[in-house]
Amino acid sequence: MRDKPFLILGGIVVLVVAIVAFAVGEKMGRAPAPHAAVATSAATSTPPPGARSAPAEEAPAGVQIDGIRRGVPVDKEGAPPLLARVENADIKRNRAYPMQPPTIPHSIDNYQIDKNSNRCLLCHARANADKFQAPPVSVTHYMDRDDQFLATISPRRYFCNQCHVVQTDAKPLVANTFKDVDTVLSEAKEH
Ligand code: HEC
Ligand code: HEC
Numbered sequence: 411m412r413d414k415p416f417l418i419l420g421g422i423v424v425l426v427v428a429i430v431a432f433a434v435g436e437k438m439g440r441a442p443a444p445h446a447a448v449a450t451s452a453a454t455s456t457p458p459p460g461a462r463s464a465p466a467e468e469a470p471a472g473v474q475i476d477g478i479r480r481g482v483p484v485d486k487e488g489a490p491p492l493l494a495r496v497e498n499a500d501i502k503r504n505r506a507y508p509m510q511p512p513t514i515p516h517s518i519d520n521y522q523i524d525k526n527s528n529r530c531l532l533c534h535a536r537a538n539a540d541k542f543q544a545p546p547v548s549v550t551h552y553m554d555r556d557d558q559f560l561a562t563i564s565p566r567r568y569f570c571n572q573c574h575v576v577q578t579d580a581k582p583l584v585a586n587t588f589k590d591v592d593t594v595l596s597e598a599k600e601h
Contacts, residue, residue, distance in 0.1 A: 514577065530570045
């Protein structure tokens, strides 16, 4: 074994290189830390030039596209918008397309819907509509998913508020250019 000293020497060299590499890597990995800290604290106080400037106030509903934060920067707390007022006027609103669930033209405060009772059906079930002069739910509400007609309301249509909402004076949350189907059709005819 004449090579033994060389082997030992080689081992030592490898070890020294590994230690140096580790030390350098360690230093490089940590070096940016102070700068990063400065950058974050700067971001919270004054945004760096070129960054998207945060609007000071919420954009009003209906004219912007951020319906959830309404333009308020993520590190600020926006004032929640006032609750919309429920309109209780018994006046139907137009449906924007044939299969739109009509909006509810009366208030539904405390109208319980659970496994045992459904307050809406008290008036809107086919069997009760005459007593309360309410429009009975349409035939689709008695159809199962295979289009078979059931004697009682279909489980798919049991939780009315899943599809029907009360009428409120709320402004549209996001700006949009929705047109109902009649407007689209009449515009198509003009061209
Ligand atoms: C006390 C009886 C009563 C109860 C309970 C009731 N409604 Fe009504 N609903 C009416 C009457 C009456 C109308 C007709 C318009 C009016 O007079 O307000 C109506 C209208 C509607 C309309 C409009 C239908 C259309 O063609 O535009 C919808 C939708 C509706 N109700 C859904 C509901 C839902 C959902 C519930 C339960 C959360 C409910 N209603 C509970 C009596 C009732
Ligand atoms: C899965 C969605 C959905 C659910 C759940 C639902 N509806 Fe509807 N509803 C509709 C749609 C869509 C229409 C309009 C087209 C139609 O008649 O199917 C409608 C129409 C109506 C109408 C007007 C009927 C007419 O002849 O103009 C009334 C009243 C109504 N629903 C009441 C209710 C009540 C009360 C419940 C709960 C028992 C309920 N709906 C559950 C989607 C739903």
